[in-house]
Amino acid sequence: MSDIILDSDVIIEVLRGNEEVTEEVIRLGKSGHAVLYTPVSEAEIYHGIRGNEAGKAEALFSGCASVPITDTIGEKAGHYLRQFHKSHGTGLADALIAAATCVNNAELFTLNHKHYPMKDIKIYKI
Secondary structure: OOOEEEOHHHHHHHHOOOHHHHHHHHHHHHOOOOEEEOHHHHHHHHHHOOHHHHHHHHHHHHOOEEOOOOHHHHHHHHHHHHHHHHHHOOOHHHHHHHHHHHHOOOEEEOOOHHHOOOOOOEEEOO
16 A cells, blocks of 8 residues: 655645545545655645635644655656656646655655656556
8 A cells, every 4th residue: 555645736625625635635544545745735835825724734734744855855856857847847846746756655646647747656546
C-alpha cells in the first residue's frame, strides 16, 4: 500500500467542501494509506486561504504528515524544471511536489494531471 501525497488543488477542494474529494481523502486514510502533504502545498494554502478555511486547514494538516523537502528532492525538482518548464509550463511548486512524490515512492493525488507530465511519478486517480 503506497503513501498518498495530496496536491494543493486537492487540499483546496477539501477546504471548500467538495464532498467527493473529501470522502476520498477520508477513505484513503481509513484504508491504511499514509496521507501526506508537502510544505509547498501548505505554503500555497496559507497564501490563498479564505477567512473561514483557517480552522479546516489546521485540522487537515494536523491529521496528515508532512513530507520534508530535502536536497535530493530539490535536485530532482531542478531536473523536472529543466525538462518540463518550457514545454509544459511546470513551475517550481509543481516540480517540488512531483519530486517529493517520486523520491518518497508515493502516489500523487491531484486533480490537475496536466501539471505533472513526469513519467516517473504515480498519479492517484479516484
